[in-house]
Amino acid sequence: MKVRTNAGVSDSPLTEWNGRILTITVVTAGAAICAVLWFALTSTGIEASTITPRASYPIGIVDSSQPSGQAPPGVHALAGYTRSYVNDFTGTSLPAGWAVFVGVPGGDPGGQFGAAHVTVGSGLLQLNTWKDPAYHNKWVTGGLSQFGIARTYGAYFARSRLTGPGPNSVELLWPAANVWPPEIDFNENGGSVAETSSTVHFGPRNLIDQRKVNINMTQWHTWGVIWTPASITYTVDGKVWGAITSASEIPHQPMTLDFEQRAMCSLGRECPTAPVSMHVDWVAEYIPG
Numbered sequence: 613m614k615v616r617t618n619a620g621v622s623d624s625p626l627t628e629w630n631g632r633i634l635t636i637t638v639v640t641a642g643a644a645i646c647a648v649l650w651f652a653l654t655s656t657g658i659e660a661s662t663i664t665p666r667a668s669y670p671i672g673i674v675d676s677s678q679p680s681g682q683a684p685p686g687v688h689a690l691a692g693y694t695r696s697y698v699n700d701f702t703g704t705s706l707p708a709g710w711a712v713f714v715g716v717p718g719g720d721p722g723g724q725f726g727a728a729h730v731t732v733g734s735g736l737l738q739l740n741t742w743k744d745p746a747y748h749n750k751w752v753t754g755g756l757s758q759f760g761i762a763r764t765y766g767a768y769f770a771r772s773r774l775t776g777p778g779p780n781s782v783e784l785l786w787p788a789a790n791v792w793p794p795e796i797d798f799n800e801n802g803g804s805v806a807e808t809s810s811t812v813h814f815g816p817r818n819l820i821d822q823r824k825v826n827i828n829m830t831q832w833h834t835w836g837v838i839w840t841p842a843s844i845t846y847t848v849d850g851k852v853w854g855a856i857t858s859a860s861e862i863p864h865q866p867m868t869l870d871f872e873q874r875a876m877c878s879l880g881r882e883c884p885t886a887p888v889s890m891h892v893d894w895v896a897e898y899i900p901g
Contacts, residue, residue, distance in 0.1 A: 668690070668691050668850075669690065669836055669838075669847045669850045669851070669852070670685035670689040670690055670769050670834065670836065670850065670896065671685070671834045671849050671850040672684060672685050672771055672834055672894075673685060673686065678700075678735065678893060678894075679734065679735050679736055679891070679893050680771050680773070680832040680891075680893040680894075681832065682771055682832070682834065682893070683700070683894070684698045684700060684771075684894045684895075684896045685769065685896050689896075689898075690767055690838075690898045692900060692901075693766075693767055693898035693899060693900055693901065694898060694899060694900075694901050695896055695897070695898050696766070696897050696898060696899045697761060697895070697896070697897040698894065698895070698896045698897070699894060699895050700735065700893070700894045701732050701735060701736055701737040701892065701893070701894060702735060703732060704732055704733050705732055706730065706732055706756070707732075708760065709758060709759065709760025709761060710756050710757065710758050710759070710760065711756060711757055711759050712725070712727045712730045712754070712755065712756045713725040713754070713755035713756060713757070713872060714726070714727055717874055720874055720876050720878070720879065721878060722750075722875075722876070722877055722878020722879065723751075723753065723874050723875055723876060723877075723878070724744075724747050724750050724751075724752045724753070724875075725752070725753060725754065725755050725872075726744055726746070726747065726752040726753070726754065728744075728746075729741065729742075729744075729752055729753055729754030730754040730755070730756050731754075735893065736891050736892065736893060737871075737891075737892040738754075738889050738890065738891055738892075739753065739754035739755065739756075739781075739871060739872065739873050739889060739890040739892075740753075740754055740887070740888075740889045741753045741754070741778065741779045741873050741875060741884055741887060741888050741889065742887040743887075750875075751779070751875035751877055751883065751884055752875075753779055753872070753873040753874055753875050754872070754873060754890075755870065755871060755872030755873065755874075756870065756871055756872070757786065757868050757869070757870045758868050758869040758870070758895075759788075759868055761868065761869075761897075762788035762866035762867060762868050763866060763867065763897075763899065764864065764865060764866050764867070765839050765840055765841060765899075765900070766839060766897060766898060766899050766900075767836065767837070767838040767839070767897065767898040767899075768785070768798070768836065768837050768839075768869055768895070768896075768897050768898075769834055769835070769836040769847075769895065769896045769897070769898075770783055770799075770834070770835050770836075770869075770871075770892055770894070770895045771832060771833070771834045771835075771892070771893040771894050771895075772799075772832070772833065772835065772890060772891060772892045772893065773829065773830060773831060773832045773833065773890075773891050774801065774805055774829045774830055774888065774889070774890055774891075775830065775888050775889045775890075775891070776805060776830070776884075776886060776888040777803055777804060777805045777884075777888070778803055778875070778882070778883065778884030778885060778886070778888045779803060779873040779874055779875045779876075779882055779883075779884055779888060780800065780801065780802055780803050780873065780874045780875075780876065780882040781799075781800070781801045781803075781829075781872075781873045781890050782797055782799065782800040782801075782870075782871070782872050782873075782874075783797070783798055783799040783800075783835055783869075783870075783871055784796060784797045784798065784799075784800070784869075784870050784871075784872075785798070785837065785839065785863075785867040785868065785869060785870070786867060786868055786870050787863070787865055787866070787867055787868075788865070788866040788867060788868050789865065789866070792813070793813035793814055793815065793816075793818050794812070794813055794814050794863035794865070794867075795811075795812070795813040796810075796811075796812050796813075796837060796839065796844060796863065796867070797809070797810060797811045797812075797813075798810050798835060798836070798837035798846050799835040799848075801829055802882065803881065803882035803883075804829070805828065805829040805830050806826060806827075806828070806829070807824060807825065807826045807827065807829075808824070808825060808827060808829060809822055809823060809824045809825075810822065810823045810824075810837075810846045810853075810854050811823075812844055812856055812861050812862075812863075814860065814861045814862075814863070815860070819861075821856055821858070821861055823846060823853065823854030825848065825853045825854075827848065832893070833848050833849055834847075834848065834849050834850070835847070835848055836848070839862075839863070839867075840862075840900075841862065841864065842857065842859070842862065843855060843856060843857045843862070844856040844861075844862060869895065869897070871890065871892060873888075873890055
């Protein structure tokens with residue numbers, strides 16, 4: 613979820629907080645959307661074969677009993693950090709501290725989030741996109757937020773895969789105060805299964821700094837973002853594929869971990885042709901210390 617430089621559309625989620633529907637508004641009117649100034653400060657295509665090896669970043673622990681073949685990384689898997697939260701998505705219900713998105717996404721008038729499109733089972737968190745008869749056979753998607761934990765700085769790792777192309781699939785950090793920007797998208801595929809991107813949104817005019825990587829999104833990968841007062845580092849499978857070090861781009865406010873898919877068929881892009889899911893095996897979060 614971000615403002616995409618190739619289409620000029622701003623997106624924001626709707627979140628159900630303890631039974632209340634809260635609209636996270638990026639801009640308040642169509643005229644305001646047109647007034648937003650987008651600058652692509654960096655847009656770099658990076659081949660997976662040239663990702664910088666950094667063995668110090670977690671991937672997970674080999675475990676054939678896990679859906680992805682990897683269990684969550686250990687308490688001290690990241691040097692200088694301690695694991696503060698882990699969830700392996702066992703059971704059949706959403707863990708405490710998470711809430712699903714409902715309603716029409718901001719910036720996507722033809723889209724729809726549905727609570728039933730987020731499920732937990734067989735050791736997986738799943739965001740599922742399909743034509744839902746409950747919504748007149750519209751393409752309906754799933755999304756959720758870890759609203760129960762908001763942090764300023766930290767490291768987040770999620771092991772995930774996509775079952776196919778179509779909707780925009782995103783793993784991101786969103787401001788807990790719902791005042792946007794900033795935003796850190798550390799894995800956003802734009803509907804593709806052949807590449808993904810990372811984007812930091814910053815400043816009152818929504819400036820962006822973006823990276824891209826070519827990678828097979830249908831395979832299991834461990835995506836990470838390490839956010840400090842001085843930098844944002846993006847990792848995949850233990851390797852760095854992008855870094856932000858400009859002081860003006862770094863958020864300094866509490867943020868939450870979110871996952872979502874969006875079908876933007878009414879905008880002529882990121883529209884599925886068949887049901888598709890995002891599978892998340894686990895999440896692990898770390899704080900300095």
